[in-house]
Amino acid sequence: MSSESISQSINVVHPITLSHGKNAEVWDTEGKRYIDFVGGIGVLNLGHCHPRIVEAIREQASRLTHYAFNAAQHSPYIDLMQRLTAFIPVDYPVSGMLTNSGAEAAENALKIVRGATGRSAVIAFDGAFHGRTLATLNLNGKVAPYKQKVGTLPGPVYHLPYPSKDNGVTCAEALKALDRLFSVEIDVNDVACFIVEPVQGEAGFLALDVEFAQALRRFCDEKNILLIADEIQSGFGRTGERFAFSRLGIEPDLILLAKSIAGGMPLGAVVGRKALLDTLPKGGLGGTYSGNPIACAAALATLDEMTDANLQAWGAQQEEAIVSRYQAWRRDKISPYLGRLTGVGAMRGVELAHADGTPAAAQLSQLLALARDAGLLLMPSGKSRHIIRLLAPLTTEAAVLEEGLDIFAACLARLD
Template sequence: MSQTTDVSVHDRILAERARYVSAGVSTPKLVVSHADGARVTDVDGRSFVDFAGGIGCQNTGHRFGPVVEAVREQLDEYLHQCFMVGVYEPYVDVCRRLAEVSPCVGETQKSILVNSGAEAVENAVKIARSATGRPAVVVFDNAFHGRTLLTMTMTAKVKPYKAGFGPFAPEVYRAPVPNPYRGVSTDDAIAGLKRLFKADVDPATVACAVLEPVQGEGGFLPMPTDYLARLQELCREHGILYVDDEVQSGVGRTGKVWAVEHYDGIEPDLLVSGKSIGGGLPLAGVTGRAEIMDAVPAGGLGGTFGGNPLSCAAAIAVLDAVTEPGFLEQATELGQTMRARLEALAARHEAIGEVRGLGPMLAFELAEQAPEQASAIVAAAFERGLLLLACGMYGNVIRLLAPLTIDAAELEEGLALLEESVDAAL
């Protein structure tokens, strides 16, 4: 019998990926052919329930109907203009919608639009420095803010994000953040920030403090209810702008439009948005009160593709959807269902140390601070048809990023596959 030399489409694409794409980009063995709602289909026709969402970019699900329709309509008008060359309405409309839903302090809100969360964080720092005339930035343990030079410096994890990429940006200082499961209280974190102001940086030189209300890559760590109030008070005492990084936690992910809305009385000076705001297209933004946003001289902010018309059209549809009370109620109910199942799973496995999160932005941390068990769970899930992601400083956290639009049957399927995977791996 002659041997076949046929190569599957899957293997051919992976071979070409190995040949032509930098090894510095980490990729799984999944080769995508199609995605819709809560499902991803590979080139071999295998269907996966998606609890990864392109790392939090699909809160409204793959190919969300209103997004697809809005993008198709925009396609017939123009693809690109560059806002610095010609003003176009979709950009202005997104900024208007962001002003309407902004949690930031101040009656008049303005925004800029850029391409990615990292670019938005960089611009938030630029704006804060311009508005305050100060150079320093305070960030926190477990933070992830991006992969550019400044945001890589602001990010807390060395491998794989920072190793070998120095020297890093100056005037970035790191403080502790509460992590009750690992023994760091709000009092500990505030005391650490005050020590930082005594030992490492004069608070009078700090432009801003940048914090995720639920730390994403750092392990889906929600801030305790009392911490943000004390942080905001300390920032205002020293004239430091408080920047709320909602790239992963925003756009309905926690059952509210912004995660910071779970904390009574908290009004950031600047909000950073991204990921799901574009409905699958690249878009991010910085929003804040007008006097801060206008502190930058004309020409100091911008970018060739920032606020691309297609992405803006998509974002308007996303913001219209996620601000609907029914959408947020569904997301809240989703979180309650998922949390109950995760807590039952944790009760069966001593290896699971904590279930945590806000609303449907949920994760469980394994007690052992090593990545092997989490990697085994992710691999077992993949074999069964479920896409999962690990995260955390030690890679020992499993996070769930199911679409907020997922139907009951697909949710049940995904949770059952998760339970099977955990049972098999642990």
């Protein structure tokens, strides 16, 4: 950390200070250029300083910088919610509320499901990440560093194995654990909701098993339990579609949104079945900054760019580039530490592992430094911090993406 005025409990992956950025490139305060495969940890699907978003921010800042929607309505909030609810690919009537962040969206979703069901228990999944606030910490399927030294967390929360081809947990194993949970740990009638990421982000871009997702949807319907999809990192085109849950053939009851919703502005949302969003009494939802006019303007400009045609084209181009290069790296055996390719669509992770399959966390740390020195910023993930998650903007120019993948390959080949 460069300044003693900043909490030393904040961990910074790359010891550099950025000055400015454009699409998939950033420059530090010393003028060095980097290709950005971090993308603000999934915030910048449309890249740094997208011209349309910047113009929308400037225009809105000259008209109204803030008004608390609880006190008086403003047009950007109303316009965005009309556009956003129409953007959600489900067949039921949708409404929602805006928040400042993904964690705040998750917190409000918990309030909504409690109000709607009269129940309080939540089922989450191993490897999950839903935020850093006190309630969302307990949803996370990982202790270190998030749950350490913070004491008793709000609950009750229970965890199940997350079934995915990317982690070797099968649908049958997860369903067996589900059966055990309700036989041993908790009465099914006390459960308000399940919360699940269609593609886990922090865990290393693990794609949820389709068969399990559909079985879970049926189970929730049978037991009158709500299903929340956390699309904070996987949404807004990251997989090549509007949202990753569409790939699973299910419709969640509530959907959590944030990150790439507003081109870098702080904004989140809870959207879903209108009847659920209207459950709490007047004043039960809201917030001083939630749905700030400038953030809403940025989100409206973002949605203008995120047409289905654009998302499909960007996603296909990036997926093809990543998958083809990975296959070539495997064929050419460029590194003994090159493990699996995780994820789906353009939401991909590259695992580093030893020959016996154990995580190669030390080599990943080496890769981060080598790539940074060579002008490429990467982001670690995974339980053992051994999976690189590739989050280049969907709008990355083909030549820049290839340049970044070239650097990635060259650094992989240097690992020892």
